[in-house]
Amino acid sequence: MSNLNDIKLIKLIKAGDIGAFAQLIDKYQHMAYTLANSIVKNKQEAEEVTQDAFYKAYKALDKFKGDAEFSTWLYRIIYNTAISKMRGRKAETSDLDNKEVEKQETLSFSDNLNRLEQKERKVILKKALSKLKEQDAFIIILYYYKEQSIEEIEQATGLSKSNVKIKLHRGRKQLQKELETLLQDELKSFI
């Protein structure tokens, strides 16, 4: 249904109705910005990437045949634009690899999560996502938030099925690890 609306809008855009593209931006800008930010991890750059991605999508609209959903096609452009941006940027050494995560055996992951309020959960999840590797965070958001299938993520990223699965598995593990660390810190601050 959503894709049908998108296709109607795309037809209007192709017919010269630029206003219809503004409607597409309205619909996808927050998701696009979140995905871009999950890769570049910088709000200024995320905005640039999102703008570029929408502009590229507009220029390439004739190439969109409607085989896949428009959203998947757009996510692919966001992914590629963000990755290009990352390549252009000087490689920064991530402190994630060197970080030693202390594990407390006393409380389980689920127990700790349940102790938090909804608002705190949101903050902690965002923090944990920001610490994931670029592509992993992108895939995790599509999988858990957009509830996309492996096949859809494959289309959105251009990665192979096995590669998506590996990144998803790695991302999930890393996310859990980060969440555990953040939860421990959060709970320590209460005590």
Added chain:
Amino acid sequence: MKKRLNHNENINDQLIKDLFKDFKLEQAPDTLKVQTMDKVFNHWTETSINYKPIINKNNRWWMIGGFAALLSISFLVDSSVIIEYWKQLNADSAYIDMDSLSKQMGSISLSFKNIPSIVYFTIVGIFALLGIDRFFNRLANI
């Protein structure tokens, strides 16, 4: 042990799913839409718009052929009138056997006359519908 690990992974997977139920998207800044639309508008004004002709080359030949066929049919139907006019002009009939031509034309004309008029109307109706459908399809895809 493996089973135990998978079991734990499934629990954690479910926990992450639950956690994502509260997930809120980052709010894109207002400038994003404005600046993107500026770029799009600039591109739109710079790009010349090329309209595809409603009748393409292939269709043009079909239409010319159809028009020629229509003309020839109308000529056959009214050939007797033309022949009469020809006779009035006192053309030299030594070179053209007007009688046999008249007979041939007359027999073809007669065969057309024998076809019930409903057939003509049906054919015209079908072609009109096809034409209208094609025309509106073209309009929709401009």
